Amino acid sequence: MSRDKLELIRHAAPGVLPSLLMCDFGDLKSEVTRLEQAGAKVLHLDVMDGNFVPNLTYGMPIVEGLKRHTEMPLDVHLMIQDPLAFAEPMVKAGADSLTFHVEAVPNPIDTAKRIRDLGVAVGVALNPGTQVTDVEPCIEFVDMVLVMSVKAGFGGQKFDPVALDKLQILRNQYPDLLLQIDGGINLDTIASARAAGCDLFVVGSAIFNHDDYGAAIGGLNAEIQRGGV
Numbered sequence: 694m695s696r697d698k699l700e701l702i703r704h705a706a707p708g709v710l711p712s713l714l715m716c717d718f719g720d721l722k723s724e725v726t727r728l729e730q731a732g733a734k735v736l737h738l739d740v741m742d743g744n745f746v747p748n749l750t751y752g753m754p755i756v757e758g759l760k761r762h763t764e765m766p767l768d769v770h771l772m773i774q775d776p777l778a779f780a781e782p783m784v785k786a787g788a789d790s791l792t793f794h795v796e797a798v799p800n801p802i803d804t805a806k807r808i809r810d811l812g813v814a815v816g817v818a819l820n821p822g823t824q825v826t827d828v829e830p831c832i833e834f835v836d837m838v839l840v841m842s843v844k845a846g847f848g849g850q851k852f853d854p855v856a857l858d859k860l861q862i863l864r865n866q867y868p869d870l871l872l873q874i875d876g877g878i879n880l881d882t883i884a885s886a887r888a889a890g891c892d893l894f895v896v897g898s899a900i901f902n903h904d905d906y907g908a909a910i911g912g913l914n915a916e917i918q919r920g921g922v
């Protein structure tokens with residue numbers, strides 16, 4: 694079953710994953726409808742706990758509500774200190790993939806295995822200050838790696854190019870591994886991430902600061918093609 698879930702996410706590659714972090718939460722339903730009409734294939738949901746990161750977002754009720762409203766697969770980025778405490782409720786709420794932060798957990802291999810046992814795709818994320826060698830031990834137990842190009846916690850931050858070297862290392866060592874990048878992705882940065890081997894590009898501000906989401910996603914996809922490996 695986790696293979697099917699992985700294919701749901703992989704289906705969007707190479708392409709943009711809109712992050713709802715920067716949307717109008719007062720009008721969530723129409724924001725999601727606008728993204729669907731703009732050609733988005735997968736939604737990226739940023740779950741923050743005010744502990745692992747100094748910011749707080751939302752939890753299972755929003756994920757469950759989104760699941761009822763859209764057929765787009767839900768890619769859940771857990772910026773929380775205890776991902777295993779919420780993994781099962783998140784899957785029940787409708788998450789199709791769960792990505793935990795390697796910095797948050799004492800035993801990343803065990804965390805990855807237990808999330809995979811829930812039947813969803815599993816990802817491991819690393820912040821800009823974390824090295825590829827810190828995620829390597831658990832890579833055989835995950836479906837994707839999320840390379841952060843900002844320190845997790847807030848939208849609208851500036852892209853940190855340290856992510857590009859990590860993508861290149863991961864792409865060279867693990868040719869079939871699904872690679873995501875997240876943070877500060879826009880028309881100026883997305884092609885370099887594609888050239889470094891990235892498959893999925895999480896984008897918040899560069900979509901939601903635009904009046905026309907279709908034009909924003911179309912422009913970003915054209916840049917992905919330009920950076921093509």
Ligand SMILES: O=C(CO)[C@H](O)[C@H](O)COP(=O)(O)O
Nearest residue numbers: 845846848849876877897898
């Ligand atoms: O995980 C995140 C922040 O921790 C978000 O997915 C990300 O920052 C999206 O926003 P932007 O494109 O504005 O950087």
Ligand SMILES: [Co+2]
Nearest residue numbers: 739770875895
């Ligand atoms: Co994110």
